[in-house]
Amino acid sequence: MNPEQIRDASLLELFQMEAVTQVQVLNDGLLALERDPRAAPHLEACMRAAHSLKGAGRIVDLEPAVRIAHAMEDCLVNAQEGRLLLQPGDIDALLMGADLLLRVATPGVDLEADIARLQARLSATPTARTLAEMPAETLPVNTLAAAPVAAAASPNVPAATDDERVLRVTADTLNRLLGLSSETLVEAHRLEPLNIAMLRLKRQQGEAARALDTLREVLSMQHQPDPRVQAALDHAVQLMGDCEQTLGRRMDDLDQFGWRMTHLSQRLYDTALACRMRPFGDGIGPMARSVRDLARTLGKQARLVVEGDATQVDRDILEKLEAPLTHLLRNALDHGIELPGDRLAAGKPAEGVVRLQARHSAGMLVIEIGDDGRGIDLPRLREEVVRRQLSTAPTVARLSEAELLEFLFLPGFSTRTAVTEISGRGVGLDVVQNMVRQLRGSVRVHQKTGAGMRFVLEMPLSLSVMRSLLVEIGGEYYAFPLAYVNHALEVPHAAIEQLEGHQHLRFQDRQISLVAARQLLQYGDAAQAPEHVCVVVIGEHGSTYGVAVDRFIGERTVVVQPLDPRLGKVRDIQAGALMEDGTPLLILDVEDLLLSIGKLVAGGRLARVDAGGSVAGVARRLRVLVVDDSLTVRELERKLLSHRGYDVAVAVDGLDGWNMFRAEPFDLVVTDVDMPRMDGIELVTRIKRDPRLQKVPVIVVSYKDREEDRQRGLDAGADYYLAKSSFHDEALLEAVEDLIGKAHA
Numbered sequence: 071m072n073p074e075q076i077r078d079a080s081l082l083e084l085f086q087m088e089a090v091t092q093v094q095v096l097n098d099g100l101l102a103l104e105r106d107p108r109a110a111p112h113l114e115a116c117m118r119a120a121h122s123l124k125g126a127g128r129i130v131d132l133e134p135a136v137r138i139a140h141a142m143e144d145c146l147v148n149a150q151e152g153r154l155l156l157q158p159g160d161i162d163a164l165l166m167g168a169d170l171l172l173r174v175a176t177p178g179v180d181l182e183a184d185i186a187r188l189q190a191r192l193s194a195t196p197t198a199r200t201l202a203e204m205p206a207e208t209l210p211v212n213t214l215a216a217a218p219v220a221a222a223a224s225p226n227v228p229a230a231t232d233d234e235r236v237l238r239v240t241a242d243t244l245n246r247l248l249g250l251s252s253e254t255l256v257e258a259h260r261l262e263p264l265n266i267a268m269l270r271l272k273r274q275q276g277e278a279a280r281a282l283d284t285l286r287e288v289l290s291m292q293h294q295p296d297p298r299v300q301a302a303l304d305h306a307v308q309l310m311g312d313c314e315q316t317l318g319r320r321m322d323d324l325d326q327f328g329w330r331m332t333h334l335s336q337r338l339y340d341t342a343l344a345c346r347m348r349p350f351g352d353g354i355g356p357m358a359r360s361v362r363d364l365a366r367t368l369g370k371q372a373r374l375v376v377e378g379d380a381t382q383v384d385r386d387i388l389e390k391l392e393a394p395l396t397h398l399l400r401n402a403l404d405h406g407i408e409l410p411g412d413r414l415a416a417g418k419p420a421e422g423v424v425r426l427q428a429r430h431s432a433g434m435l436v437i438e439i440g441d442d443g444r445g446i447d448l449p450r451l452r453e454e455v456v457r458r459q460l461s462t463a464p465t466v467a468r469l470s471e472a473e474l475l476e477f478l479f480l481p482g483f484s485t486r487t488a489v490t491e492i493s494g495r496g497v498g499l500d501v502v503q504n505m506v507r508q509l510r511g512s513v514r515v516h517q518k519t520g521a522g523m524r525f526v527l528e529m530p531l532s533l534s535v536m537r538s539l540l541v542e543i544g545g546e547y548y549a550f551p552l553a554y555v556n557h558a559l560e561v562p563h564a565a566i567e568q569l570e571g572h573q574h575l576r577f578q579d580r581q582i583s584l585v586a587a588r589q590l591l592q593y594g595d596a597a598q599a600p601e602h603v604c605v606v607v608i609g610e611h612g613s614t615y616g617v618a619v620d621r622f623i624g625e626r627t628v629v630v631q632p633l634d635p636r637l638g639k640v641r642d643i644q645a646g647a648l649m650e651d652g653t654p655l656l657i658l659d660v661e662d663l664l665l666s667i668g669k670l671v672a673g674g675r676l677a678r679v680d681a682g683g684s685v686a687g688v689a690r691r692l693r694v695l696v697v698d699d700s701l702t703v704r705e706l707e708r709k710l711l712s713h714r715g716y717d718v719a720v721a722v723d724g725l726d727g728w729n730m731f732r733a734e735p736f737d738l739v740v741t742d743v744d745m746p747r748m749d750g751i752e753l754v755t756r757i758k759r760d761p762r763l764q765k766v767p768v769i770v771v772s773y774k775d776r777e778e779d780r781q782r783g784l785d786a787g788a789d790y791y792l793a794k795s796s797f798h799d800e801a802l803l804e805a806v807e808d809l810i811g812k813a814h815a
Contacts, residue, residue, distance in 0.1 A: 072602050082130055082132070082175055084126075084130075085126050085127070085129075085130045085132060085135070085175055086175050087091060088122070088123070088126050088212070089123060089135075089171050089172055089174075089175065090172070092119040092122055092123050092171075093119075093168045093169075093171055093172055093631065094355045094356070095115055095118075095163075095166070096116055096119045096120065096142075096168045097165070097168060097355070097356065097358065097359040098115075098355075098358065099112040099113075099115045099116040099119070100112075100116060100161050100164050100165055100168070101161075101358055101359060101362055101373070103116070103149075103156055103161065104156070104158060104161045104362070105373070107149065107155050107156040107157075108155075110150070113146060113149055113150045114150075116142075116146050116164075117143060117146045117147065117150065117425070120139045120142045120146060121143055121477065122138070123135060123139040123171055124136050124139035124140055124143060127139060127174075132174065132766065134174050134181060134182075134185055135171060135174045135175070135392065137185055137189065138167050138170050138171055138174065138185055138188065139167075139171065141167065141188060141189045141192045141193065142164055142167045142168075142192065144162075144192065144193070144242075145160065145163075145192045145789055146162060157408060158366075160192075161775045162366075163188060163191045163192055163193060164192075164357065165363070166184075166188060167188050167192070170184055170185065170188065171367065172289075187369055190418040198639075199656065205737075225642075228583050235761055239345070240291065240557060241385070241386070244342070244345050244346050245376055245614065247345070248339075248342045248343060248345075248346065248534050248629070249629075249631070250302070250342075251335070251339040251341075251342040251343075252339055252629035252648070253648075254335045254338060254339070255306075255332075255335045255336060255338075255339045256648050257335075258328075258331045258332045258334075258335040258336075259332065261324070261327070261328035261332070261729075262328065262701075262705060264324070264328075265321075265324055265325060265328055266702065266706050266709070267373065268317075268320070268321050268324060269321070269702060269706060270706075271317070272314075272317055272318070272321060275310070275313060275314055275317060276314070277802070278310060279307075279310045279311070279314060282303065282307050282310055282754045283307070285303060286303055286304075286307065289303060291487060294706060296634075307634060310802075325702070331586075333470065343532065343535065344382075345533065346384050346385055346386075346532060346534060347382040347383065347384060347385070347531075347532070348382070348383060348384075348385050348388055349379060349380050349381065349382065349383075350378060350379050350380070350381040350382075350383050350388070350428040350437075351376065351379030351380065352388065352427065353383070353388040353389065353391060353392060354376060354379070354395065356805045357374060357376075357395065357396075357399060357426070357608055358374040358376065360396075360399070361373065361374040361399055361403065361424055362374075364399075364400065364403050365403055365407065367424075368403060368404065369409060369481070370403065370407050370408070370410065370422065371407055371410050371420050371421040371422065372403055372407050372421060372422040372423070372424055373421060373422075373423060373424075373576070374399070374424050374426060374492070375424070375425045375426070376422055376426050376427075377427040377428070378427050378428035378429050378789060379428070380428055381428040381430060381435070382430075382531070383428070383435055383531070384530075384531060384532035384534065386532075386533050387435070387509055387529060387530070387531075387532070387533060390508070390509055391437070391509075392503065393501075393505055394501070394502040394505045394506055394513075394527070395426070395439065397499070397501060397502045398525050399424060399426075399439065401499070402424045402440075402441040402443065402523070403424065403441075405443070406422075406424075406441040406443030406444060406445070406522060406523055407422035407424070407441055407442075407443040408422070408443055408444055408567040416520070416682050418442065418712075420722040422441060422442055422443060423441065423442050424439070424440070424441045425438070425439070425440045425441070426438070426439050427439075427440075430531065431528075432537075433531065433537040433552070433627065434528050434529065434530060434531065434537065434552070434553065435511075435528070435529050435530065435531050435789070436526065436527070436528050437526075437527040437528075437529075438524060438525065438526050438527075439524070439525045439527075440522055440524035440525070441522045441523060441524075442521065442522045443522045443523070444519075444520060444522075445517045445518055445519040445520055445521060445522055445523055446475065446517045446519065446523065447476065447519065448471065448519060449479070451474060451475075451478075452466045452467070452469075452474065454477075454483075455474070457478050458483070460477060460480070470518075472516075475515045475516075476515075476516065476610070478499050478515060479499050479502075479503045479513075479515075480500060481500040482623070483499075483500070485622060506527055506529060507661065509529045509530070509533070510530055510533070510536065510551050510553050510554070511527060511529025511530070511553050512527075512528050512529075512553055512554070513525060513526065513527050513528075513529055514526045514528075517623045528553060529553060530551075530553060534629065534630055535627055535629050535630065536549070536551055536552075536627070536628055536630050536647070536657065537551075537552045537553075537626075537627050538550060538551055538552055538625070538626055538627070538628050538647075538657065539552055539555050539558055539606065539622070539624075539625055539626065540622075540623035540624055540625070540626050540628075540649075540655065541587075541604070541606065541619040541620070541621065541622055541623060542619065542620045542621045542623060543587045543588060543591055543593065543619050543620055544588055544591065544593030544620065545620075545655075546588075546655070547623065547649065547653060547654075547655035547659045548591075548619075548655060548656055548657075548658055549626070549628055549647060549655055549656070550606055550608070550658055550660065551644075551657065551658075552625065553640070554608055554660035554661075555606055555607070555608060556607040556608060556609070556614070557577070557606075557607040558604075558605070558606050558607070558622060559577075559604075559605055559607070560602045560603065560604055560605070561575050561602065561603045561605055561616075562601070562602055562603075563602065563603055564601065566679065567581070567585060569581060570719075572584075572671070572676050573676070573678060573679055575603075575605065575616055577607060577614070577616065582607065582614045582615060582616050583615050583616070583667075583671065583676070584603075584605065584615075584616045584618055584679055584813065585605075585615050585616065585617050585667050585670070585676060586617075586618050586676075586677050586678075586679050587617050587618055587619045588618075588620075589676070589677045590617070590642060590663060590666055590670075591642065603618050603679060604618065604620070604621055604622050605617065605618055605619075608660050608663065608664065609664055613664060613668065615667050617663070617667075618679045626649070628647035628648070628649070628655070628657070629647055630645045630646075630647060630657065631645060631646040631647055631648065632645055633645055633646055637666060641662060641666070642658060642659055642662045642663050642666055643656050643657070643658065643659055643662075644657045644658060644659035644662075645657045691715065691716065691717040691733075691813060692715075692716050692717065692737045692738070692810055692811070693716070693717045693718075693735065693736045693738075693812050694711050694716045694717070694718050694719075694720070694736065694737065694738045694740060694806065695718075695719050695720075695721060695727060695730060695731055695736045695739045695740070696708055696711070696718060696719070696720045696737070696740045696741075697720075697721045697723070697724060697727035697739065697741040697742060697745070697750065697753065698720075698740075698741070698742040698745070698771075699722055699723050699744075699746060700723075700742070701744065703742070703771075704720050704722075705720075707740060707771070707802065710802065710803070711740075711802075711803075711806065714803060714806075714812075715812075716806070716811030716813045719734070719736070723745040723746050723747045724741070724745045724747060724748030724749055724750060724752060724753040725747060725748040726747075727739070727741065727748075727753055727758060728753055728757075729747060731763065731766075732763070736766060737766065737810045738766065738767050738768075738769065738806060738809055738810050739753075739757065739766060739767075739768045739769070740768075740769045740771060740802070740806075741753055741754065741768065741769070741770055741771070742770075742772060742774040743770060743773075743774060743779075743783065744772070744773070744774075748769055750783075751782060751786050754768050754770065754783065754786040754787050754788050755786045755787065757787070758786065758787030764787075767789040767790075767809040767810065768787065768788045768789055768790075769788065769789065769790040769791075769792065769802070769805050769806070769809070770783040770788040770790065770791045770792070771792045771793075771802070772793065773793070774792070774793070779791075780793075789809055790805045790808075790809070792805065
């Protein structure tokens with residue numbers, strides 16, 4: 071290939087990219103013109119798009135594209151100047167031209183006959199243009215029954231704004247960038263323990279300085295101290311002072327550096343993650359056109375209304391959403407939206423509406439697809455369930471509407487009696503559910519007879535990060551993807567019942583089996599039965615289980631780290647992740663867990679929660695609330711107490727601590743004095759004035775070391791007053807053990 075051919079090939083690729091963008095403008099504008107043929111802004115937008123493609127076709131010497139765009143431009147000019155009122159047949163022809171513009175640059179495709187028909191159709195007199203006169207070959211080719219041509223042409227080419235440049239980067243490169251940025255974020259958090267170690271070193275240096283001062287006092291009491299010893303001591307004191315100043319400056323530098331590194335690494339991670347995100351509208355551009363075309367094929371009138379098209383979605387999720395959304399849109403048009411005559415008879419507008427909404431909710435992507443059609447005939451659905459012997463008539467009669475609608479997701483299930491090209495083969499909703507599950511999501515259905523159906527898809531915002539419920543099992547951290555968690559609850563051990571040889575608990579007015587996570591993951595037995603069982607409820611209507619874990623850690627957003635492929639498929643494990651402090655954890659594969667549970671149930675091998683898989687297995691840990699506005703001090707005290715076995719919660723100021731203290735039970739409070747919003751003295755005063763809380767002991771740890779400061783804290787009701795200037799680890803631990811005893815081993 072010579073340089074000129076290379077140049078031409080490059081220009082042709084640019085034309086194809088521009089065609090995808092401009093044809094989307096044409097599709098959107100023409101659909102709007104079908105509803106309002108006189109809408110000047112949409113006429114102007116369509117004319118600009120056609121004119122741009124005509125000019126681009128001339129530049130790359132693509133004469134067929136010039137002919138198509140010119141014919142479309144002439145038709146739009148007639149409409150703009152009032153010589154033509156666009157009819158549905160005209161819109162069909164213009165949409166056909168848009169489809170041809172996407173295909174015209176494809177090598178080896180002969181479009182001469184199609185172009186000739188298009189030119190004849192668009193050049194006909196306005197009175198001759200009726201849909202009946204259009205040959206079948208000229209009907210729009212872009213329907214939901216076939217993949218949209220625009221999407222096939224270039225599924226991942228974003229439209230660039232005037233002030234924005236577009237750069238092509240492979241998905242693998244973005245994945246590596248996100249992985250490196252997440253590792254940087256984890257490494258930045260490791261500066262915090264170093265800062266705490268430096269603080270401990272400073273305390274030790276202070277103790278050494280005080281020891282030298284004591285030695286100096288002892289020497290000064292001697293009658294004739296040795297001058298050499300005195301000089302050496304003075305030199306040591308001077309060096310110690312210099313060391314203290316240097317250490318203080320370095321600690322300040324380290325604290326500032328740590329803050330900047332953490333902030334910068336967080337920004338790097340957020341930016342890398344944003345590179346993978348695209349507006350929801352990028353993935354659904356052709357769908358409005360497809361809904362219109364398929365509705366006309368079915369003899370119906372319908373339009374697609376999109377809300378939340380700017381919602382940011384991970385590019386991998388956006389690409390994989392096309393198939394399930396297409397299934398649901400086809401179902402809405404074929405099963406839901408009625409014929410115009412039937413809609414008018416029911417008091418509805420002749421044109422049906424299919425609504426597609428996207429939004430973020432609680433860290434998840436929520437997509438809703440609803441229509442204003444006929445909905446599901448519930449009596450007929452019950453009959454179909456019985457006819458297929460999926461359940462007995464008495465059982466089906468007792469099912470709630472939500473439980474009954476779940477049958478629609480069974481493989482091969484369809485309420486259609488006749489098979490058409492669009493539906494009726496029983497393939498669709500089960501495929502939708504499987505595809506959404508592959509995205510770690512879930513799908514629910516709601517309906518109102520005569521008023522339409524609504525499908526709700528919920529999935530993570532990104533496949534690279536996952537909102538999870540972190541738990542502890544056998545001393546290790548694990549993550550349940552939140553999309554698979556129905557509920558998390560603490561159940562009194564007395565509420566666990568033994569039914570048919572299995573342990574059960576009451577959940578939402580029904581009994582569900584209780585399974586020990588320790589047994590599933592093959593950990594040893596716990597020490598003894600707990601007072602409360604921490605349970606994660608997973609599964610769906612027919613197979614809902616409660617998985618008993620050792621304890622809840624909380625909700626976190628974790629960066630998914632794929633397991634080494636050499637490991638193969640690890641049972642019950644989906645991937646790995648790192649916590650903020652670098653602690654590794656495993657993400658559970660809930661679908662796999664349900665299969666493992668099913669095997670245990672079928673084999674009658676479920677172990678008791680309090681024997682061979684106990685949840686906590688230890689007596690309740692003593693809980694301490696640490697209240698301090700200094701991150702360094704707060705973390706130092708938290709880790710110090712946690713390492714001694716106490717369950718520690720932290721609050722960032724007095725008001726935060728007061729709210730936490732009232733909401734949760736604690737055995738002890740450790741608080742600073744000088745804090746924003748509410749200082750420690752007021753916090754102690756409030757605690758001691760409350761009859762329900764006043765018995766809880768309080769330790770005040772403050773930089774204020776004057777006698778009046780100590781007295782003020784003790785007068786407020788504090789049980790201990792420790793000065794930070796002379797603070798050391800054992801002093802705090804001794805005070806805690808003196809007030810509430812040692813933590814349980």
